[in-house]
Each structure stands twice: as structure tokens, then as C-alpha cells.
Amino acid sequence: MKPVSAILTESVIDHSFSVKRLEDDIPYSRGFVRLNYHHILMIEKGRGILTVDEHSFDIEDQEIFLLSKGQICRFENNTDIRGYYISFGDCFWEKVPSSASNCKAVLFNNAAANQKLKPDQAETDEFVSLFKNLLAEYQTEAYTNQMDVLAAYLKIIMIKLANVKIVSEETFDSQAYIIYRKFMDLLSSQYHSLHAVSEYSELLNITPRRLSELCKRCCHKSAKEIINGQIIAEAKRLLQFSAHSVKDIAYQLNFSTSEQFSHFFKKNTEISPANYRSHFIHIGM
Secondary structure, three states, X not given: OOOHHHOEEOOOOHHHEEEEEHHHOOOOOOOOEXXXXXXXXXXXXXXXXXXXXXXXXXXOOOEEXXXXXXXXXXXXXXXXXXXXXXXXXXXXXXXXXXXXXXXXXXXXXXXXXXXXXXXXXXXXXXXXXXHHHHHHXXXXXXXXXXXXXXXXXXXXXXXXXXXXXXXXXHXXXXXXXXXXXXXXXXXXXXXXXXXXXXXXXXXXXXXXXXXXXXXXXXXXXXXXXXXXXHHHHHHHHHHHXXXXXXXXXHHHOOOOOHHHHHHHHHHHHOOOHXXXXXXXXXXXX
């Protein structure tokens, strides 16, 4: 298990947006990094391993990785890759036309389900062209409304990525999906303190049954499953990558006692928090 000091914090990015060539600056290659921004990695060619939270992915040519704010990432030693990567924060995303917001929700609100995409050759060629043009625009001498132009490029890329995932545009624009996106936005900021479906449905001014029904329609999981999944994902990060005690983690995640947290964790993972942490100590993470 890594001590707290070994987990790096992602550096602040000017204007909450950047795009770079991967071979010029491979991110999170010097240790585990907790992301403060969303990232899109476009791998043209390369080999290696990318670890995201508790999962490791073998890197191959023509792949795209979507990494969400809050995840902990590292490229393993000897990773050799070529391509592009975009980093963007929520305040930059506000510049993107609202018609792309549901695409972002599809791709990033359940990051673990969309961690790696495999576009076909035609899609890959199109993404390479888009990233190349975006990088050229980003490197142009600053001018009025440049950020708006960059945001427009990001919107196009996001819509194209959603198409790779094969999510219909009817879903993006449906009233159910709009409510689902609002729920996921609330969850991303409130899961530390709010655990009940009824707490979120009240904020959304709908019934708990209605919230669960539209979640099942949009992502094939109930609202409770989604909430629990978010809490478990953060609990795993804290157990794996921090030195906080189980009691401290329970407090951070708004459980009344460490016993209540341990019961919740084991019910959802079939392993106790202590045994989960012990696993990573034994494998030398």
C-alpha cells in the first residue's frame, strides 16, 4: 500500500484546460496521481500498462481512455506511448455549448464503465485529425474568444466519443436523461454526505421510485446501486492509497460508526475493508 506522501496531486492547469502530445509529457508516470480534472487519452501507438484505481489496463494501438476527476492513476514503468491527451475542468466545461452536456454525462459520470474505448480505423483517423487541430489551436498565440473555440472542439470530440460508445442522441435529449444527468452531477459532489435515494429525489423534486426508474432506463442500474457504487469506489481509493484508519474513512464518508461502514463495504464487495487493504499491502502497491 502506498503511503499518503506517495500520492501526488494533479497540478493546477491554466484556464482548466490543456491538450498535449503524450510522448512530450506522459502524465502520471512518476507515481500515483489523484486527478483534479477529467482526462481523455488518445493512444495512437504504444505498449504498457495504465492503472486506474484498482484496475490495470494493457495498452494497445488505437485506444481511447476516459479518466474522471477523483480517480487515481499511474502509467507503469516502461510504458511507451504516442498520441494526445486532453485535461479539462468543470469551469472550462461551462464554456462548452449545453447541447453536449449529456454526452459528458454518458461518458464520465460512470467512469469505470467507460474507461477504455476502441474506435475503428475510420473513427481513429477522425479523432487524430480532431486532436491535431485542437492542439494547433491551443498552441496559437492567445486571442479574444480562443477559449470558446477550444470548447467547441471539445464538444465535437465529446459527441464523437459518445458515438463510439453507441448511445443514441434520442437518449441524450430525453427528459429522463436530463434528470439522470442532474442526479449524477449531484451525486459527484454530495456522495460523502448523502447516501439515501430519497435525499437526492427530494433535491430533484421527484419521487424516489421515479428516480430509480429513470436510472434503470438510462444506465441499467437502480439509483441505490449507483449511489452505493460511488461510495464504494471512493472507499476503495482511500483504503488502497491512503493511510487513514477504517474509522477515519467511515467518518469521511458519513457513516455513524466504523462497524456500520464495514458492514456496508462487505455487503457490497464481499470483503472487509481491512482485508481489502491487506490485499494491496501484500502485492506491494
